[in-house]
Amino acid sequence: MALAKLGVVVLDCPDPRALAGFYAEVVGGTVEGGGDWVDLKVPGGQPLAFQAAPGYVAPKWPAPDASQQFHLDLVVDDLDAAEKGVLALGAKPLDTEDRSRGWRVYADPAGHPFCLCAC
Template structure:
């Protein structure tokens, strides 16, 4: 079998356009589409997609009985600066108590966990 190529990561959410806008502010790129499916075209030709999910319930972190299913690791030059930026955009802190480690955990406005990681 030939190897597959990853084309798109898709996040379920209640409002695809709004969540695509959040990640466009965090990652850069252009938001394309309306309605139940919206794409964010980011550097390097990758696409992060957002799909409307009726009855969406966000994952809980950490919760062994309610798995986060996946999360995004976003590499940044300065954790403190990036943290201020994502919080201003509507992210919430899930775990940033250990300020000395190389990553901090947040939730996007729809509740998906993501990490800011030091480069």
């Protein structure tokens, strides 16, 4: 028997509403709340939350001397179309050169790494 169940994944960032809006455009869902804490309710999926972090410093990727802490894997039907979409929303490519792989790495507008993965 588990001791707990996962409630929400929380991303620290400088602007919770803006980052929640970015992910709402990428995975769908409804942005709720404001101020220092914003929730993204994802239909049929795990919710995400975004928390204001004064002095926020984005993780480095790749960086053997600094931890990226975590990343999100987002499953897509078409890597090229999804890539075009996330770049238009403000994502930055981190590792996208090898087009033969089934995944590509980006940073969201606050610098958190995430992968688009072909299903």
